[in-house]
Amino acid sequence: IVLQTMVLVAFTRAGLMRAAKDTFESMPEIDLVCCNAIVSSFCMNGYLQEAKRFLEKLPCQSLDLLNSLLSGYARERNIENALCLFKNMPQHDPCACTTVIVMLIHEGKLTEAQSVFYKMPHKDLISLNTILHAYASNGYLYEAVSLFEREMPVHDRVSVTAMISAFGQEGETSKAKEIFDQIPQTDLVSWTSLLSCYVQNGCLESARQIFESMTQRNILSWNTMLCGYAQSGHLEEAKNIFMNMPQRDVVSWTAFLTVFCNAGDIDSAFEIFLRIPQKDSVCWNAMLTTYARNGHLEESKRHFDTMPKHN
RNA sequence: UAACCGCUGUGAUGCUA
Secondary structure, three states, rough: OHHHHHHHHHHHHHHOOHHHHHHHOOOOOOHHHHHHHHHHHHHHHHOOOHHHHHHHHHHOOHHHHHHHHHHHHHHHHOHHHHHHHHHHOOOOOHHHHHHHHHHHHHHHHHHHHHHHHHHOOOOHHHHHHHHHHHHHHHOOOHHHHHHHHHHOOOOHHHHHHHHHHHHHHOOOOOHHHHHHHHOOOOOOOHHHHHHHHHHOOOOHHHHHHHHHHHOOOOHHHHHHHHHHHHHHHHHHHHHHHHOOOOOOOOHHHHHHHHHHHOOOHHHHHHHHHHOOOOOOOHHHHHHHHOOOOOOOOHHHHHHHHOOOOOO
């Protein structure tokens, strides 16, 4: 059993689910370990109907397996099955609750997410952070602050990052900075969110200082700084960032395109647009906006008709 | 029983409304 289980697991890690399943079915005897292995790998690879069928045959269904299936449903946004499974689970651990809460938030059902949250017997830091972030990013600043200050015994970088973007969206840059200064251990994400806060509020000098003092940067931090210059029409600075960044993605290209949109330089914008690898709907829209904002009705109509997708 | 490692539920960037 042990050897065959090892083979089975090797197949699942390689994504060869068919072979894993054949291995499982050829086993003369099975035990809990190999059952768990096959079912959880079905879940992780999106074979949920298979997972469910196997799971129903097992004499005892471990909470871990039910959680795996639940997160499988959540991943493919199968709300109905997820909620049904959740209701019928013998226990709701923080992991299962958080999975459902995230799914509900994703669906815009904040009230339902809240009610799952309130019923949790043990609210761990991750579930608190999840709800905090939902408040913070949906404009419920008061609720976010109150949760953060009154109901959370401890905070980590994730909690603080949520608060920074909440304050940032409300234009409270100094409160964002105040909270940032309380983080015991900052990381790239918290630095970038403070950077983004300054950028969103047009504090380009503070943004620049933050950006320069960052000990590490990734494409998101470069993009954030680029957006700051792009949105405020700082052509030279934007060019400088764009030329010096180690890598570029669609976001970088689109941000750079908007510099020319704002400057009314349609030809340069279009040149940029043509060079964007892997165009997505946002960059198509950005080009459309460039025509529309600058009074080129005919061009914008033509561009609209060539767009692969409209939203 | 403990330590370490790996996986797993939460955080940061672009157009428009």
